[in-house]
Amino acid sequence: MLAAVQAAFWDNGYAGTSLEDLLAASGLGKGSLYGAFGDKQRLFLRVLREYDEANDRMLREQLEQADRGIDVVRGFVAGPVRDPSGAQARRGCLLANTAMELSASAAEVAAEARRSYAATTAVLADAVRRAQREGDVAPRLDPDGTARAVLAGQLGLILLGRIGQDPADLSAMAETLLVGLLPAS
Template sequence: MPRPRQFDEDRVLSAVRSTFWDKGYAGTSLEDLMSASGLGKGSLYGAFGDKQSLFLRVLREYDDANDRMLRGWLDEADRGIDVVREFVIGSFRDPSGEYARRGCLLANAAMELSASTAEVAAEARRSYAATSAVLADAIRRAQREGDAAARLDPDLTAQAVLAGQLGLVVLGRIGQDPAALTLMAEALLTGLIPAN
């Protein structure tokens, strides 16, 4: 009979996610994962599989958490346009610049691994499709509320918003000033989602 786990799985996954996020997949060694998790190789891989399996689990959980957060924003927002604005601009308001420096774990992984790892490319497509769907719902709501032009195609506009936000994430990763990113984000939204 297998022994019960003697560690907090959520804490381990959070520590491992942070390590992958800071160092990237290739830059994260087994020693890094053991140090972050506090587990030995046998315990770590016995619980989560090999490095790639562990990374894919962390990435999927990160994506699912972001999807729940975005859907929660849409459920709770006073106006649909607020959800789109928060998605594009919100992360760059951090005065420390931490988010801009780290970027998005999914975007980082997609850029690093999509060409070589089919599972990462598939996860990125899945997650970005889910994000685009929520943004499209927010844009439809903004149209009903008079905050977005009726002529806009919500699905295409949502995809353009996502593409623009990802571009801002890349600029943040290379050291662009968060205040400048916020101004670019405002310009992006004004161009993509006119009120009439």
């Protein structure tokens, strides 16, 4: 049920998701929805936190299971733009979409975005350190600064995908970004 609620928020944004949308997505009546989750904002924050935590777990698992650290960073950057139809790129990332929509007006959303992006940056920095040990990335790079730049680049690609940038152009931009940020030894 929360997956359907998440999809409604993801597809329509917070402001564009009505109570009727949430009732239809959840299959609950108004009293049950409010009784289970409180108001729309609390439901949204719960869905957003679960989304962020799932993404954090997935990225950590990828780092544990990857053959090479650099593969994790490459997958992180290229993942959102890999779909040749551009459908995933146009949908964007729930957290990035939300941060653009609500961070200026909702302190809880801004705090959640900062928390989530800090966790992502930490995993990416670990991936860069591993890639350095494996000889795939120059040892002179600062892993933390590189991880922040990788995140910023990926968020830029997400934004460009949301506005309908050509998928082939997005893929080329991702590759150029990776070559620039992750020079070999």
